[in-house]
Amino acid sequence: MKNGKAVGPDDIPVEVWKCLGEAAVEFLTSLFNRVLESERMPEEWRRSVLVPIFKNKGDVQSCSNYRGIKLMSHTMKLWERVVEARLRKVVEICEQQYGFMPRKSTTDAIFALRILMEKYRDGQKELYCVFVDLEKAYDRVPREELWYCMRKSGVVEKYVRVVQDMYERSRTVVRCAVGQTEEFNVEVGLHQGSALSPFLFAIVMDQLSEEVRQESPWTMMFADDIVICSESREQVEENLERWKFALERRGMKVSRSKTEYMCVNEREGSGTVRLQGEEVKKVQEFKYLGSTVQSNGECGKEVKxxxxxxxxxxxxxxxxxxxxxxxxxxxxxxxxxxxxxxxxYGLRQCH
Known part of the structure; x- marks a missing residue:
């Protein structure tokens, strides 16, 4: 963990453990072994402070434009890193997932999308790209669905119980400019700001998309950022419907207002992409993973x-x-x- 991070309710920063050196290693090893053996972590680790962070877009007075970040115990985050390392040894995530995977990054996903669009522009062929937006993806993950996906991914029962314990009786308070709320229980979703949550979400998405995803780059995921590509409007509509059904039957929700698409080399009379009879918003450019992608292949706006x-x-x-x-x-x-x-950032993918 990096220095200078906001502390959780226990007020113990990670710098304390770094300063203690070998003594900290011995103590934490003993502590983590006891937690693993008993499958019960300290009660103090179950508490967190939720801080709303503005997304820097939309109405500042709308709650939907804020992202909640949980300030959790740094010691618990070290424990999460240990559990994550064990899970990564047994869980194999699909190649379509670029988020939080070894030797993969946002720039790899941006590069794959730009190259695919470039090939279709050069070949004068149509290509439809739908950018699927999930509403409050981390907050909507049902806990029972998480346990099911972990077991289906090959995680042994002991580590399923260890992760279950991390979420059992979890409590938080909301801190804002005017003060702090009463403590309340959190019974749904993954912990925002947790060291383990990104990989747990990757496990969930891997299982939920198993029946509907296509090979990369036709399907690409970076955590909850999903891109679906196809050569025809009819096919991309069919794929979008299948994705919506697969995700929403397991507790997720596709945002119709924020899901958008663009078309490369669009022909006259091609029509618009629809989702359950409603038109999906068509755009000429889209900010994908922080990089502006344009349907005409230009990079002028991104360079600026x-x-x-x-x-x-x-x-x-x-x-x-x-x-x-x-x-x-x-x-x-x-x-x-x-x-x-x-x-x-992202410019090595521009030509």
Whole structure:
């Protein structure tokens, strides 16, 4: 874990364990072994603080435009990392999932989508890409569905019980600008801000999509960001209906208002994509995993955004970069950490 993270209700930052060195390793090893053996974690770990974070889009007064992040015990997060490492050894996630997988990243998914669209533009063929939006995906995962998906993925019963214990009697309070609410139980969904939740969600999506997903790049997932591609409008409509049925029968919900599509080399009279009789919003560009993808293949808008992001990063650290007392080595490290990644993100996929 990185330093400087907000602490949970126990007020113990991860820096404490790092400072203790070998003594911390011995203590945590003993503690985690006891938790694993008993399948019961300390009661203090069940508590969390929920902080609403604005998504920087939409109406600031609308609750739907906020993402809830749980501040949890850092010690519990270390325990989650141990459990995650064990689960990854036995669970095999499909190749269509790019989110939180080893040797995969957002840029790989962006690259695959751009290359697919480019090939169809060069071949003067139609290509439909539907960007499926799931409403409050993490918060909607039914707990029983999670246990079922874990067992179906080959997780041994002991580790299913260990994860069940993490969610048993979990309690939280909501902290905002005007104060803090009373503590209440959380009985549905995955923990936002948890170290283990991304992989648990990948397990759930892997099982829910097993019957409907196609090979990559025709189907690509990055956590709850789903892209469905097809050569014809009829086929993409059929695939979209199947995805909606597969997801919603197991507790998820597809947002009709935020699900959008674009078409490459669209012919006259092709018609619009529909979902259960209602038109899906058609767009000429879409912000996919932070990178703007345009149906005509141009990258001008994305390049302008990257230039602006680079300047924004420069302004944040200009005091360091322009300080003559700071060494060139430190300045170079700050530049490579803050400015360059923001400026070059996703651009290697542009042609």
């Amino acid at each position: 955004k990257r230039v602006q992001a680079g300047w924004n990063g420069w302004r944040k650290v200009s005091g360091v970069l322009c300080d003559q007392k700071i060494s060139a080595r430190i300045k170079g490290k700050v530049y490579r950490t803050v400015v360059r990644p923001a400026m070059l």
